[in-house]
């Protein structure tokens with residue numbers, strides 16, 4: 001079906017080329033096996049950015065991305081972003097950032113698609129039903145680490161551009177890519193790279209598009225906010241070596257007991273953050289926000305079933321009970337305790353007193369929290385709580401990630417264009433949602449570079465990011481590719497003066 005969309009007329013554009021959506025969508029349908037194979041190829045690379053032993057795989061992953069974009073005729077660079085310092089002082093090369101450009105027509109808008117191809121750790125023994133690095137299609141669900149976060153969405157964007165090329169159709173906008181390999185560990189080195197290229201690669205970029213998140217339900221969504229994240233290490237050091245708990249237990253003051261004691265003062269069982277000052281900075285939920293949340297269809301029982309939880313922290317009785325749940329998912333800070341390095345965690349019954357233990361915990365950030373302030377509040381508080389224990393052990397608190405929250409204006413034409421693209425592909429209106437997770441670079445694009453951003457997820461609500469059995473639905477992957485094709489066309493209709 002060739003037709004011009006309604007928003008196109010509303011926006012007052014006078015000359016256009018007909019948008020050959022039907023041909024493009026058919027092309028996508030007929031190439032879906034190739035797309036799945038491309039995803040299989042990428043998932044097979046264990047590009048875990050948190051594991052220094054996997055750094056060679058991560059370098060290989062970035063090369064693969066660059067190679068794919070080069071084969072499509074893009075102007076591709078692998079940008080060296082330097083090294084990272086490891087906790088033991090060693091230096092390790094960061095994965096290069098891939099930049100690419102398709103089209104250079106100054107009469108068109110230029111969009112820049114940001115994505116990442118690093119993944120969280122995954123082992124079959126963690127409870128995966130399949131090998132996490134061997135993409136496995138079970139009933140249209142493509143299981144594999146990084147399938148949804150964020151390899152399939154990055155590929156879908158690449159395939160969207162490729163489809164225009166394959167049909168010899170002119171891209172309606174210039175498309176740039178910036179693909180990194182450190183997102184899962186705080187986007188180390190990316191801020192500096194972006195700033196360094198502000199007047200070169202990014203100078204003509206009008207809009208940033210990010211597809212590194214998921215829908216809330218089976219309804220497609222556009223995302224207008226993410227939480228930030230402050231990630232802490234709290235290290236308690238005691239005796240000079242691990243000790244036998246039978247021989248020494250009762251005489252030494254155990255680092256693990258100190259650590260658990262201070263961790264227990266971070267948050268109450270009912271979810272109240274106990275660090276003084278943290279909650280004071282949180283912007284109150286406005287009536288407008290309340291109404292937006294109320295309008296979203298969200299089935300709490302379904303949500304509970306999906307994650308296998310019998311009860312949630314917040315679920316009031318009544319017809320608006322989902323508002324509280326959404327607000328605490330997107331709009332309020334929370335503390336999560338992720339693990340303790342140095343603790344015995346293997347199966348079995350080792351009777352050890354660990355000499356040094358390091359807790360990893362994070363606090364999700366929302367407007368108007370400031371990571372620098374949170375760092376001080378948490379560090380001062382934990383030291384004061386620790387001091388009251390009168391322990392001879394030592395405590396060191398370090399903040400290793402300090403990512404700010406991000407919030408967009410849903411009235412921006414980027415969102416109108418997004419709604420039109422969703423309507424075309426899915427024949428329904430999208431949910432306007434926020435995201436509880438963090439995309440560290442979003443604020444840099446917005447505040448430092450002055451770019452408008454839209455987040456356009458294609459992942460399913462139950463994809464299991466960071467978890468066992470992460471998957472991407474074939475449906476989302478393929479229809480998502482069509483969505484991106486349609487979106488490029490919609491963005492081309494935005495008046496050139498709008499930023």
Ligand SMILES: CC(C)C[C@H](N)C(=O)NCC(=O)O
Pocket residue numbers: 149150183184212213214226229435436437438439465
């Ligand atoms: C759902 C998130 C925004 C996805 C993102 N790739 C991510 O996992 N970020 C790190 C985080 O801890 O939120």
